[in-house]
Amino acid sequence: MAEVRLQQIRHSYNVDAGEETEYALEKIDQVWEDGGAYALLGPSGCGKSTLLNIVSGLLQPTEGKVLFNNNDVTSTTPDQRNIAQIFQFPVVYDTMTVHDNLAFPLRNRKMGNAEIKERVKTVAEMLDLTASLNQRASGLTADGKQKISLGRGLVRSDVNIMMFDEPLTVIDPHLKWQLRTKLKQLHRQVGFTMVYVTHDQTEALTFADKVAVMFEGEVVQFGTPEELFLSPNHTFVGHFIGSPGMNFLPCELDEGFLVFSGNRIKKSAPITQPETTKKIELGVRPEFIKIDSNGFPVNIIRIDDIGRYRIVKVEHSGYFFNVYVPEEFEVPTENLRVSFDPQNTHIYCDGWLYDKKEPS
Amino acid sequence: MITRVPNQKAWFMVLPVILLVAFNAVIPLMTVVNYSVQETFGNNVFFWEGFRWYEEVLRSERFHASMTRQIVFTSIVLLIEIPLGIAIALTMPRKGLGATLCLVLMSLPLLIPWNVVGAMWNIFALPEIGFLGHVVNSMGIDYNFTQQPISAWVTVIAMDVWHWTSLVVLLSYAGLTAIPEAFYHAAQIDTATKWQIFRYIQLPKIKHVLTIAILLRFMDSFMIYTEPFVLTGGGPGNSTTFLSTDLVKIALGQFDLGPAAAMSLIYFLIVLLLCWVFYTLMMRNEDQ
Numbered sequence: 001m002a003e004v005r006l007q008q009i010r011h012s013y014n015v016d017a018g019e020e021t022e023y024a025l026e027k028i029d030q031v032w033e034d035g036g037a038y039a040l041l042g043p044s045g046c047g048k049s050t051l052l053n054i055v056s057g058l059l060q061p062t063e064g065k066v067l068f069n070n071n072d073v074t075s076t077t078p079d080q081r082n083i084a085q086i087f088q089f090p091v092v093y094d095t096m097t098v099h100d101n102l103a104f105p106l107r108n109r110k111m112g113n114a115e116i117k118e119r120v121k122t123v124a125e126m127l128d129l130t131a132s133l134n135q136r137a138s139g140l141t142a143d144g145k146q147k148i149s150l151g152r153g154l155v156r157s158d159v160n161i162m163m164f165d166e167p168l169t170v171i172d173p174h175l176k177w178q179l180r181t182k183l184k185q186l187h188r189q190v191g192f193t194m195v196y197v198t199h200d201q202t203e204a205l206t207f208a209d210k211v212a213v214m215f216e217g218e219v220v221q222f223g224t225p226e227e228l229f230l231s232p233n234h235t236f237v238g239h240f241i242g243s244p245g246m247n248f249l250p251c252e253l254d255e256g257f258l259v260f261s262g263n264r265i266k267k268s269a270p271i272t273q274p275e276t277t278k279k280i281e282l283g284v285r286p287e288f289i290k291i292d293s294n295g296f297p298v299n300i301i302r303i304d305d306i307g308r309y310r311i312v313k314v315e316h317s318g319y320f321f322n323v324y325v326p327e328e329f330e331v332p333t334e335n336l337r338v339s340f341d342p343q344n345t346h347i348y349c350d351g352w353l354y355d356k357k358e359p360s
Numbered sequence: 361m362i363t364r365v366p367n368q369k370a371w372f373m374v375l376p377v378i379l380l381v382a383f384n385a386v387i388p389l390m391t392v393v394n395y396s397v398q399e400t401f402g403n404n405v406f407f408w409e410g411f412r413w414y415e416e417v418l419r420s421e422r423f424h425a426s427m428t429r430q431i432v433f434t435s436i437v438l439l440i441e442i443p444l445g446i447a448i449a450l451t452m453p454r455k456g457l458g459a460t461l462c463l464v465l466m467s468l469p470l471l472i473p474w475n476v477v478g479a480m481w482n483i484f485a486l487p488e489i490g491f492l493g494h495v496v497n498s499m500g501i502d503y504n505f506t507q508q509p510i511s512a513w514v515t516v517i518a519m520d521v522w523h524w525t526s527l528v529v530l531l532s533y534a535g536l537t538a539i540p541e542a543f544y545h546a547a548q549i550d551t552a553t554k555w556q557i558f559r560y561i562q563l564p565k566i567k568h569v570l571t572i573a574i575l576l577r578f579m580d581s582f583m584i585y586t587e588p589f590v591l592t593g594g595g596p597g598n599s600t601t602f603l604s605t606d607l608v609k610i611a612l613g614q615f616d617l618g619p620a621a622a623m624s625l626i627y628f629l630i631v632l633l634l635c636w637v638f639y640t641l642m643m644r645n646e647d648q
Contacts, residue, residue: 087542105550
């Protein structure tokens with residue numbers, strides 16, 4: 001168990017390419033507390049797996065340091081770092097039984113037989129694998145195999161950090177939910193520092209206490225699921241979290257007010273926009289747009305009924321956005337008027353959140 | 361209820377296949393079966409002999425001797441080529457120019473016609489003028505494959521190893537490159553040794569291609585004809601006369617069609633049986 005610090009991590013896969021060095025990771029600074037559950041969330045190619053491999057020691061960062069409990073481990077190997085990793089595809093030793101698979105890392109570390117037996121038994125119980133302990137690992141289903149690779153990490157009680165690299169990719173949808181719950185429960189039980197890499201927001205938000213959203217090699221926001229939802233730091237986070245994502249609309253700052261297409265939305269703390277800004281937008285989640293007879297008029301383009309609520313796509317003077325309407329509300333077919341919740345409407349300059357401090 | 365109108369026209373679609381199989385497999389095989397149970401004195405006069413030729417072949421010491429030689433040869437060749445092939449595949453680079461170079465180098469022996477391989481090794485190993493023969497003799501080892509059975513055996517085996525190890529290498533290499541990186545990462549995290557990685561990851565993962573490699577090498581070496589025929593002609597004496605060499609001697613040298621046909625069928629059944637045994641043994645434990 002360890003606290004993990006990443007200091008000024010930068011990584012490039014083509015360091016020798018001279019001036020055209022492309023960085024897969026740009027300056028990552030993170031602190032993961034001992035025993036915490038974290039997620040790295042981002043689309044394919046954002047550098048999250050690269051970061052994971054740097055933490056596990058499979059990859060050496062081009063620049064920066066990795067600290068475990070304030071010890072520099074940057075140049076050590078995965079086994080020296082004493083980490084555990086669960087991969088995208090289940091990794092099991094096919095010819096061994098489930099028991100031998102779980103015992104393998106312990107036997108290699110020269111643990112006594114009685115102790116191994118005890119550990120394997122405990123972990124098998126945690127993972128509901130007791131019934132198949134004497135079966136060959138190759139005969140198990142994908143989720144069973146994934147449990148084995150999870151178990152090979154859990155048997156070692158002194159693991160510094162446990163990492164998951166999109167571990168539910170090959171699991172059937174109806175089992176995903178079960179395994180996810182299991183993971184959360186195990187985290188509470190064993191208290192390892194756990195990092196979960198995924199591109200699926202549901203997995204990240206349900207598993208982690210804090211989520212690092214990555215985009216083009218950078219962590220654009222590191223916060224609790226609530227923070228990511230209520231005040232996305234960057235338009236990317238707004239788009240990526242939530243379904244549908246945040247609405248982004250062009251706006252102006254006029255005499256201390258945020259103005260969208262002639263409608264004053266709210267008072268804005270920064271009275272004028274910075275001169276260097278190329279693009280200024282307002283961001284508001286579909287959940288924070290209300291049907292309001294005092295609002296501004298919109299035209300309905302499309303209504304998608306998703307069970308408990310409806311997503312209404314509307315248009316106002318050439319701009320389109322989504323409105324979230326719970327099922328108990330009627331959607332008027334004519335003269336629909338909506339208003340934005342001022343508290344949850346944010347200003348973004350060149351993609352970054354601008355009005356972090358709300359005027360009281 | 362919908363009543364189905366029987367339509368048998370689809371059979372015409374499979375007719376070409378049936379004809380093809382008949383002409384290239386069934387009819388030639390049945391001709392051999394036909395010969396194996398009859399005696400002929402030419403002019404298409406045949407006499408029914410029943411299983412006499414089979415009994416004769418199975419009791420003949422000559423058949424026993426060439427069968428023994430065949431089994432010994434195949435066993436030695438498999439025991440050398442399979443481990444050697446895996447070992448070479450393990451050391452070959454996985455990426456870049458080196459990988460391409462190795463693959464081309466490995467494929468070369470497989471591209472040489474069999475009789476050319478025989479001729480090459482014949483000249484290469486000749487005691488006086490051949491490079492190999494000359495070097496070995498000048499090292500003080502008495503080596504002459506045209507006269508000493510041991511030398512002949514060593515040469516035939518060396519030739520086969522040179523010619524066919526590549527096949528095992530290429531198949532194993534294909535199997536090894538298909539193993540995802542994650543397995544090696546996991547093994548590293550579990551502090552597995554090199555031997556454990558081989559034993560628990562690499563070997564199980566290349567099992568299927570290796571089975572194919574062993575089966576191919578078994579069948580090919582069990583039916584080997586061209587190379588030893590060109591190299592030693594089955595000699596000195598009968599020391600390198602394997603089953604197919606012997607068969608050709610009986611069928612075309614002595615023109616004993618009946619015994620030759622019986623021997624062909626026995627030979628065929630042995631290959632088939634051993635392949636089945638090999639396959640079943642190696643695929644055992646698969647779905648447990």
